[in-house]
Amino acid sequence: MKRPTAKIREEITRLQEQLKQAETRDAERIGRIALRAGVGEIEVEEADLLSAFEEVAGRFRAGTKLVQGHKPATTPPNGAGEAAGQSSET
Structure with a gap:
């Protein structure tokens, strides 16, 4: 049985939100590490x-x-x- 396009779009939207949240967690983690290493104080x-x-x-x-x-x-x-x-x- 084929899945209706509306269900597929809902799943895509849900997965995009999960990806956005995962990228935000990764960015925050990497940002904290970079700040601890002093990268924020470097003019580059x-x-x-x-x-x-x-x-x-x-x-x-x-x-x-x-x-x-x-x-x-x-x-x-x-x-x-x-x-x-x-x-x-x-």
Whole structure:
């Protein structure tokens, strides 16, 4: 049985709201970390800062860089990560 287009649109709207909330949580988390690191006090062009963040993201995606004794960060093949603030490590 086919789903009516109205139901599909409702689901899309619901998923878009969930995505917006998830992006907001991620932005707040990353923003707090950046502020703790002192990024907010640096006079830098947004393009330069974006480039630096892309480099950092690339290092962590590669999963080869150790940071202060922590295990390398890796991204699962499907791109799904753990929920913010949760870790499988004990």
